[in-house]
Amino acid sequence: xTAQPDAGDEPVVKAxxxxxxxxxxxxxGGLARKRRWIAAVAGGAVLLAGGAVLASTxxxxxxxxxxxxxxxxxxxxxxxxxxxxxxxxxxxxxxxVVAGQxxxxxxxxxxxxxxxxxxxxxxxxKQGDRLKAGQVLLEVSGRPVFALPGRIPVYRDLKPGxxxxxxxxxxxxxxxxxxxxxxxxxxxxxxxxxxxLNAFYAAIGxxxxxxxxxxxxxxxxxxxxxTAAERALEEAKAAEAKEAEGKDAAGKGSAQAVQDDxxxxxxxxxxxxxxxxxxxxxxxxxFLQGFPARVDAVPEQVGSPVxxxxxxVSGGKLAVQAYLQEHQKGLVRKGQRVQIYSELTGxxxxxxxxxxxxxxxxxxxxxxxxxxxxxxGGASAPPGQNGYLLRVDPDKALDARLAGQDVRLxxxxxxxxxxxxxxxxxxxxxxxxxxxxxxxxxxxxxxxRVEVRTGTAGDGFVAVExxxxxxxxxxxxxxxxxxxxxxxx
Numbered sequence: 001x002t003a004q005p006d007a008g009d010e011p012v013v014k015a016x017x018x019x020x021x022x023x024x025x026x027x028x029g030g031l032a033r034k035r036r037w038i039a040a041v042a043g044g045a046v047l048l049a050g051g052a053v054l055a056s057t058x059x060x061x062x063x064x065x066x067x068x069x070x071x072x073x074x075x076x077x078x079x080x081x082x083x084x085x086x087x088x089x090x091x092x093x094x095x096x097v098v099a100g101q102x103x104x105x106x107x108x109x110x111x112x113x114x115x116x117x118x119x120x121x122x123x124x125x126k127q128g129d130r131l132k133a134g135q136v137l138l139e140v141s142g143r144p145v146f147a148l149p150g151r152i153p154v155y156r157d158l159k160p161g162x163x164x165x166x167x168x169x170x171x172x173x174x175x176x177x178x179x180x181x182x183x184x185x186x187x188x189x190x191x192x193x194x195x196x197l198n199a200f201y202a203a204i205g206x207x208x209x210x211x212x213x214x215x216x217x218x219x220x221x222x223x224x225x226x227t228a229a230e231r232a233l234e235e236a237k238a239a240e241a242k243e244a245e246g247k248d249a250a251g252k253g254s255a256q257a258v259q260d261d262x263x264x265x266x267x268x269x270x271x272x273x274x275x276x277x278x279x280x281x282x283x284x285x286x287f288l289q290g291f292p293a294r295v296d297a298v299p300e301q302v303g304s305p306v307x308x309x310x311x312x313v314s315g316g317k318l319a320v321q322a323y324l325q326e327h328q329k330g331l332v333r334k335g336q337r338v339q340i341y342s343e344l345t346g347x348x349x350x351x352x353x354x355x356x357x358x359x360x361x362x363x364x365x366x367x368x369x370x371x372x373x374x375x376x377g378g379a380s381a382p383p384g385q386n387g388y389l390l391r392v393d394p395d396k397a398l399d400a401r402l403a404g405q406d407v408r409l410x411x412x413x414x415x416x417x418x419x420x421x422x423x424x425x426x427x428x429x430x431x432x433x434x435x436x437x438x439x440x441x442x443x444x445x446x447x448x449r450v451e452v453r454t455g456t457a458g459d460g461f462v463a464v465e466x467x468x469x470x471x472x473x474x475x476x477x478x479x480x481x482x483x484x485x486x487x488x489x
Contacts, residue, residue: 079441079477080424087422089414089458091331093322095340095392097402100316101289102296104309107140108283116141118306123298130400131293131313134177136204140306143284144206147313148173150287158280159211162189169287170280174200194277201278208278222265222272229262288315294403318398320351322409323361323387331413332356338392339410340402347399353411354393361389414456420463427478428454428462438464439479440472447479 107118122139125131136144150169158170168187174196175181182192201208212218236255293315300310320340324332332353340349392409427438440448450470455463466472 076483077441077479078481078483080427080480082472082474082476082478083422083461084419084474085422085461086419087416087456087458087461087463088412089331089456091324091328091411091413093324093328093390093409093411095320095322095390095407095409097318097320097398097405097407099290099294099314099318099403102312102314103286103288105137105145105286105311105313106309107138107145107306120300120302120304120306120310123300123302123311125295125298125311127295127298128404129295131288131291131295131315133173133291134200134204137286137295137313138310140283140310143209143281144204145284145286145310146204147286147288147291147293147315149176149289149291151289152287154282154285154287157282158189159275160189160194160277160279161275163187167193171196173287177203179203190274191277197278197280209281211275211277211279216276219269219272219276222269225265226262226269229258229265233258233262286313288313290316292400294400296404314403318400318403319354319394320392320407320409322390322392324356324390325387329356329388332390332411337412339412340392340394340398341408341410342402342405343408344405345399345401347402349394349396349398349402351392351394354391355389356391357389359388360386414458416456416463420455421465421472421474422461422463423478424480425457425460425462426480428452428464435467436464438472441477441479 118141120138120140121142124139125135125137131137131147133149134146136146138145148170150173152166152169154166156166158167164187167189170189171181171184171186171193174193177200179196179199180192181196182190184190184192197208210216233255236258240255293313295311296314297312304310334353334355336353338351338353340351341347423438429437429439431437435451436454437449437451440450442448450472451467452464452470452472453467455465457463464472
């Protein structure tokens with residue numbers, strides 16, 4: 001009789017079968033299970049090895065930790081290298097390119113026909129326009145206002161027969177525009193100047209105003225008087241021819257009297273002719289020192305009544321003006337070199353300090369009266385600004401495109417004679433006795449204080465020279481500050 005296994009023996013039987021299969025004594029599937037078991041054991045070994053390596057990088061031995069704690073700590077100071085270079089100290093300010101002359105055009109002209117008030121009838125220019133000599137600026141009640149070259153401001157009407165430097169200036173301006181003044185003497189408004197003025201007005205499209213206000217009646221009357229005297233003389237001479245030889249002196253005296261009348265009439269005609277012709281009214285011309293000039297402002301439009309300044313123009317050699325503050329004034333003096341730079345156009349120019357005011361210039365309040373005036377561009381500071389007025393004169397004539405622009409001025413206040421030892425300004429320390437020192441950080445982290453004399457400063461650096469036997473060399477490190485978070489900070 002075969003014994004049946006007890007239910008409690010089932011796990012023992014299964015375990016026995018698995019061991020047998022693992023040893024190869026069981027079914028065919030035992031071999032596969034054996035292979036999987038071996039692979040699992042190998043994989044576990046690899047994982048254990050990797051973990052050991054990782055642990056070795058994280059976990060430090062007591063000796064290793066002690067060695068690392070004994071290494072030098074990170075430096076707590078900031079240093080900079082002593083350099084050998086040429087140093088320039090500069091003052092940088094903003095400046096305005098201005099003309100040598102600025103003129104407020106306020107025409108003093110007569111009204112229109114029938115006593116009508118004068119009004120602006122044409123404005124052929126606009127703000128920013130460049131002007132040529134002889135160009136019409138505006139028209140008032142049908143009459144032109146134009147610009148001519150000259151330094152003497154207009155102060156009177158110029159008429160035939162006038163003499164003076166202002167007449168000479170007119171003659172030069174007309175000749176420069178291609179209108180000959182003939183054989184007129186310099187500074188004398190003669191027949192040649194009349195012809196030149198007539199030609200100029202014709203070139204700009206206008207008729208000149210007559211020199212006299214009688215519409216030429218005086219000249220015509222003088223011409224008639226000469227004609228009448230000439231006829232009377234002819235008649236007197238004819239009458240004398242009929243007289244027999246030996247006629248009394250009374251008859252001869254009659255012909256001579258007529259000749260005297262004729263001579264007088266001719267003198268009066270010459271005088272009338274000399275004072276007749278075109279005139280240059282003071283209200284129709286603006287003299288500017290140089291061209292091309294520039295229209296700075298055109299506050300009025302066509303139809304505006306003529307009252308005060310109609311427009312503002314400028315001319316003459318371009319210069320630059322700026323305003324220095326108190327702390328800058330002591331660094332700048334006449335003759336120092338200046339670089340002019342326009343960010344708008346990229347134009348650079350070399351210049352020098354021409355003048356610097358000794359007193360503060362008050363800002364312009366912006367108020368102003370009417371009338372015609374002239375300014376040299378330095379009477380007052382622009383609204384909202386004040387300071388010491390600085391004038392910069394360019395080495396060569398500035399490009400006309402710079403007129404009116406805001407530019408950057410770099411003024412060379414000082415320069416080292418050659419290459420010098422320089423350190424950052426932050427490396428300097430001033431003692432209670434006023435002596436300046438720098439602190440050198442040596443390679444062994446020792447610190448050495450060096451007394452120095454300071455020189456030119458610029459761009460954050462200062463030239464230094466060791467005092468006495470002190471040593472300071474190019475390439476050494478000087479302390480300029482302490483790192484944030486350093487001990488004791």
